[in-house]
Amino acid sequence: GENVEQHPSTLSVQEGDSAVIKCTYSDSASNYFPWYKQELGKRPQLIIDIRSNVGEKKDQRIAVTLNKTAKHFSLHITETQPEDSAVYFCAASRLSGGYNKLIFGAGTRLAVHP
């Protein structure tokens, strides 16, 4: 079945450093790749997404890159801050019709130390 693998499962960085989280997907028909952030005890919230017709997208300190050939996409956070500490989930889906059946990775727990 469809699968999304995410690495690493935990990541610890110093404030101001960069963080990179990587995901691979199995369904070559996937065309939508979002990243969600879940703070402790809260709901997951979308932070950035990318569609398959784009190779890179940036929003302030966060960026996502996509390599369709390798079926690989990554989240990059620069100048990390303590408030970036959370669990990050990547996901993939085929966007079509009236629903979005996202397949999620297992998550990466990011800790940013002051």
Add this chain to the structure above:
Amino acid sequence: DGGITQSPKYLFRKEGQNVTLSCEQNLNHDAMYWYRQDPGQGLRLIYYSQIVNDFQKGDIAEGYSVSREKKESFPLTVTSAQKNPTAFYLCASSPYLRGNTGELFFGEGSRLTVL
């Protein structure tokens, strides 16, 4: 204040009992979803619904049932057939995709513990 409301936030159940988790949205979204979250396993799709009176099984539907009688509501029943029901359950919704990003909007979750 628009959003998705899940209730109850915490629920305890004895083995052999069915329990129903509520999910209501006032975002006028067409699609609704139920995910299960376990430590180290991410979010796994239980059921999803594109329109009223229609729903589809996700990857881990065994032991669960849903209904979609109203656009705003998508309750999940955890039946006694679910062998390991203790988990955090998240409901989500999304608008019709045309002109929208595909973003899922999540509720705050319901934590079910089986005693």
